Amino acid sequence: METLELTQEEQFQARIDADVRIEPKDWMPDAYRKTLIRQISQHAHSELVGMLPEGNWITRAPSLKRKSILLAKVQDEAGHGLYLYSAAETLGASRDQMLADLHSGKAKYSSIFNYPTLSWADMGCVGWLVDGAAILNQVPLCRTSYGPYARAMVRVCKEESFHQRQGFEIMQTLCEGSPEQKAMAQEGLNRWWWPTLMMFGPADADSPNTAQSMNWRIKRFTNDELRQKFVDMMVPQAEFLGLTVPDPNLKWNEAKQGYDFGDVDWEEFWNVVKGNGMCNKERLQARVQAHEEGAWVREAALAHAEKRKQREAVAA
Amino acid sequence: MMTDSTMPAQATAAAPSEAQAQLFPFVLQLADTSLILAHRLSEWCGHGPILEQDLAMANIALDFLGEARSYYQYAAELEGKGRSEDDLAYLRSAVEYRNPLLVEQPNGDFAGTIVRQFIYDCFHYHLLLQLKSGPDAQLAAIAEKSVKEAAYHIKWSAEWVIRLGDGTEESRRRVEKAIENLWRYTGELTTPSATEQALQAAGFVPDYAAIREQMDAHIARVFEEATLAVPVGVFMQKGGKDGRHTEHLGYLLAELQYMQRTYPGLQW
Amino acid sequence: MTQKEWPLWEVFIRSKQGLDHKHVGSLHAADAEMAIQNARDVYTRRLEGVSIWVVESTNVHASNPDDAAAFYEPANDKIYRHPTFYQVPDSIKHM
Numbered sequence: 001m002e003t004l005e006l007t008q009e010e011q012f013q014a015r016i017d018a019d020v021r022i023e024p025k026d027w028m029p030d031a032y033r034k035t036l037i038r039q040i041s042q043h044a045h046s047e048l049v050g051m052l053p054e055g056n057w058i059t060r061a062p063s064l065k066r067k068s069i070l071l072a073k074v075q076d077e078a079g080h081g082l083y084l085y086s087a088a089e090t091l092g093a094s095r096d097q098m099l100a101d102l103h104s105g106k107a108k109y110s111s112i113f114n115y116p117t118l119s120w121a122d123m124g125c126v127g128w129l130v131d132g133a134a135i136l137n138q139v140p141l142c143r144t145s146y147g148p149y150a151r152a153m154v155r156v157c158k159e160e161s162f163h164q165r166q167g168f169e170i171m172q173t174l175c176e177g178s179p180e181q182k183a184m185a186q187e188g189l190n191r192w193w194w195p196t197l198m199m200f201g202p203a204d205a206d207s208p209n210t211a212q213s214m215n216w217r218i219k220r221f222t223n224d225e226l227r228q229k230f231v232d233m234m235v236p237q238a239e240f241l242g243l244t245v246p247d248p249n250l251k252w253n254e255a256k257q258g259y260d261f262g263d264v265d266w267e268e269f270w271n272v273v274k275g276n277g278m279c280n281k282e283r284l285q286a287r288v289q290a291h292e293e294g295a296w297v298r299e300a301a302l303a304h305a306e307k308r309k310q311r312e313a314v315a316a
Numbered sequence: 317m318m319t320d321s322t323m324p325a326q327a328t329a330a331a332p333s334e335a336q337a338q339l340f341p342f343v344l345q346l347a348d349t350s351l352i353l354a355h356r357l358s359e360w361c362g363h364g365p366i367l368e369q370d371l372a373m374a375n376i377a378l379d380f381l382g383e384a385r386s387y388y389q390y391a392a393e394l395e396g397k398g399r400s401e402d403d404l405a406y407l408r409s410a411v412e413y414r415n416p417l418l419v420e421q422p423n424g425d426f427a428g429t430i431v432r433q434f435i436y437d438c439f440h441y442h443l444l445l446q447l448k449s450g451p452d453a454q455l456a457a458i459a460e461k462s463v464k465e466a467a468y469h470i471k472w473s474a475e476w477v478i479r480l481g482d483g484t485e486e487s488r489r490r491v492e493k494a495i496e497n498l499w500r501y502t503g504e505l506t507t508p509s510a511t512e513q514a515l516q517a518a519g520f521v522p523d524y525a526a527i528r529e530q531m532d533a534h535i536a537r538v539f540e541e542a543t544l545a546v547p548v549g550v551f552m553q554k555g556g557k558d559g560r561h562t563e564h565l566g567y568l569l570a571e572l573q574y575m576q577r578t579y580p581g582l583q584w
Numbered sequence: 585m586t587q588k589e590w591p592l593w594e595v596f597i598r599s600k601q602g603l604d605h606k607h608v609g610s611l612h613a614a615d616a617e618m619a620i621q622n623a624r625d626v627y628t629r630r631l632e633g634v635s636i637w638v639v640e641s642t643n644v645h646a647s648n649p650d651d652a653a654a655f656y657e658p659a660n661d662k663i664y665r666h667p668t669f670y671q672v673p674d675s676i677k678h679m
Contacts, residue, residue: 026649048367055362059355062575062584063402064388067358068381074361075374079626082367086610089592095612096589120575120584152609159630170584178582286363294365296490297426300483301614302588307482308615366590368611368622375625472621479614 016217021147024090032216033091035209036146038107039218040088041098045109047081048102049283053117054126062120069166070123076159083152090148103288111269112199114277121174121188127167128237129189129196133230135160137200140220149218168237175241182242189238190246197261198269200227206266232258339452339520340394341511344404345414345557347387351405352565353419353436354380355572357429365426372472376433379465386458406576410565417556418501420565427480427490431498434473434538438531439505441466446522455520474538481542488543495547503552506531512557591640593619595627598635605637613638 006014009029015022022028055074061067085095101107112130117123138160141153174185201207201223213219221229231250238245249262272280357377364370388401418436423429444466447459480491506524508516515521532546539546555561575584590612596605608627613619619638627633647655663669672679 023649025646051362051370058358058361059571060574062406062579062582064351064381064385064405066584068378068385071358071361071374071378071381075371075378075629078362078367078370078374079629082371082611082626083609085367089610094589155609173584177584178579180579181582290363290365293425296484296486297365297369297480298590298614300487301479301618302590303487304479304483305615305618366612368613368626371629372622372625375629468624475617475621 013215016145016215019217021150022145023147031212032218035213035216036149036218037088037091037093037098039213040084040091040149040152041093041101042108042110044081044084044088044098045102045107046113047077047084049109049113049287051077051081052283052286053113053115053279054123056117057120057123060120061123066123066170073127073163073166076163080156080159083155084149087146087148087152091146099291103284103291105275105284108273110199111272111277112195113283114272114280115191115195116278118191119184119188121171121184122192124167124170124174124185125188125192127163127165128171129167129192129234130199131160131163131167132234133196133199133226135164136226136230136233141218143217143220145217171241171243175243185241186243189243193246194264194268195272197227197230197264198272200224200230202266202269203264228258231261235259335518335520336452337394337396338515338518339455340391341414342515342521343387343391343394343455345509345511347384347391347404348413348415349419350380350384350387352413352415352568353433354378354384355568356419356421356423357433359423360429373429376465376469376472379462379469383458383462383465386461390454390458402576406573410561410569411559413556413561413565413569414559415556415565416501416504417553417562418498418505420556420562420568421498421501422564424494424497425490427487427494428497430473430476430480431491431494433469434477435498435502435535436505437466437470437473438534439527441470442527442530442534443522446527450522451519470534474534477538477544478542481539481544491542491544495544499547499550500553503550504554504556507552507554509557590614591642593623593638594641594644595619595623596637596639597623597627597633599633601634605635608632610641616640 008027012022012028012032022032051074054070054077058067058071058074061070085098088098089095098107102109117126135157138153138157142150142157144150144153171185171188174181204210204222204224207223210219210222214222235245235250247262249260251260253260271277275281354377357373357380360373361370361377364373384405385401388404392399392401392404418432421428421432423432441463444459444463447455448463450456450459477491480487482488506528508521508524512521512524516523536546553562556565591614592610593613593616594610595608597608598605611619611622611626613622616638619640620636623636623638624633628636659665
């Protein structure tokens with residue numbers, strides 16, 4: 001019998017094509033490992049930094065019920081960050097190193113969190129739009145090729161749907177409230193609509209790594225596909241709320257059974273990515289500060305654990 | 317959306333008795349205390365020393381917030397003037413707030429937060445144990461639910477006191493500083509206000525001397541393991557339970573109440 | 585940046601009485617007690633568990649994927665270990 005000698009890399013790709021999950025100790029190409037660490041840690045960083053714009057409003061939430069919901073939601077984001085860091089750690093990355101990369105500016109996080117949250121409606125918009133966009137990105141990742149990542153995403157997605165619903169509920173309450181509240185909701189949508197569309201990343205033509213990532217099944221739809229899906233999903237919801245999507249070019253296209261929409265301002269997108277968003281500096285500073293001010297706490301806990309271990313060893 | 321179930325099932329829907337009506341200021345005090353502490357803890361969200369502890373502190377804050385809501389809802393019912401939990405929390409000024417001074421103190425560093433939490437947890441846990449078997453069914457039901465949470469809180473904060481006290485030189489210095497800063501607010505917890513005295517006579521508020529003893533024993537045990545000294549001869553500040561607060565509360569309320577004050581009478 | 589990280593722990597949760605503990609993920613903690621509490625705060629916020637195990641990750645020893653063929657394939661042809669291998673006359677009950 002003639003055997004067809006497959007290279008390690010071909011065998012690896014064959015497993016992925018057969019939808020077999022890759023697990024931590026399995027052989028994997030270096031590039032796969034690196035790309036995954038980058039993607040998962042970026043995602044984790046986004047959760048971590050994403051706590052800030054909403055955390056900003058926990059102390060100002062307008063009712064005790066909203067305060068509880070918002071706190072639970074931001075806490076979930078800490079949890080999501082943690083699940084994702086854990087997944088990346090199975091690939092040999094340390095959380096400390098990933099955080100160091102975030103703090104030095106080497107690692108990126110979702111640019112959406114570099115926009116300021118200015119009104120209570122922003123809590124609605126972040127939940128409804130930003131988490132809505134995140135879910136579109138994340139649901140397909142529950143079937144991603146790397147086992148620990150897929151499992152983390154299953155957990156994240158389960159929790160995320162509460163986030164979007166609470167956001168929508170905030171918007172709905174505003175839209176059914178006083179004219180002032182309705183205006184607050186519209187003003188929020190005006191500011192968040194375009195940055196949310198940017199969350200899906202550059203247009204496919206400008207996204208050179210997409211093909212490889214799709215091959216490895218660590219990305220399952222292209223940026224433009226997801227953006228289109230998002231617009232098609234959100235426009236009817238905005239209509240339900242009685243809000244106007246701030247895009248004069250938005251129009252239903254019968255032939256493609258989807259909406260045509262205006263061009264994203266890519267110059268703004270790249271500017272924010274490069275660090276020139278309204279809050280890039282504050283967000284990073286807040287993270288660095290928390291980490292640095294926590295250093296003595298982490299150190300003390302380790303020192304105490306060490307002392308205890310030694311005492312137990314002596315006693316034994 | 318899940319239904320709101322912070323309020324334990326009620327024994328009866330009957331109007332509160334005369335004796336119960338006297339409970340209003342005390343229940344309000346419990347509500348204010350839990351809310352202010354929850355608010356302080358929630359300020360850590362996103363800024364904790366490590367992700368795992370961010371989650372832990374948010375959990376504790378959520379427990380206190382839930383407990384506060386139960387008390388406010390009950391207080392609103394006892395008052396019977398149609399005020400809601402939010403009216404009570406958002407539309408009262410600093411001098412109307414009845415929380416003891418300890419819980420309004422700013423977070424400070426992690427040691428400050430831990431010491432404040434541990435001392436309050438010691439009081440809270442032992443208070444709830446008493447309220448749980450007290451004569452008021454509604455208060456007992458809230459305490460029954462909350463004491464389970466409080467048992468976890470006290471474990472968490474005690475372990476941190478021990479880690480920080482018996483950790484590094486720096487952590488020890490910081491935790492000692494925090495104790496020095498906060499100790500003067502510990503006496504008020506078990507010094508009955510006029511309201512509490514009246515209710516103690518009627519059996520609604522437990523004997524604080526007994527709670528003090530349990531608290532002190534708990535603190536002594538934990539401090540000993542943490543190799544920390546229990547301060548002696550400290551002048552005790554009080555007044556929070558009578559509405560005479562430190563300056564910190566005003567700023568806290570300005571933030572907490574911002575939306576309700578800016579946009580009065582709206583639903584959110 | 586020379587400071588050591590808190591050790592990594594693997595977390596196993598029993599979702600209800602009668603079921604096995606199942607691996608759910610990992611987290612960092614300075615000691616075992618803290619690892620259990622962190623696991624409670626991280627992994628059981630939505631009533632996911634009634635019991636928690638934690639194991640320091642360095643103490644988990646795993647089989648090598650390269651051994652997969654040698655380890656698992658030899659079981660393939662031992663079909664006589666399965667009850668379906670045996671024919672039982674229709675008239676025989678309770679077997």
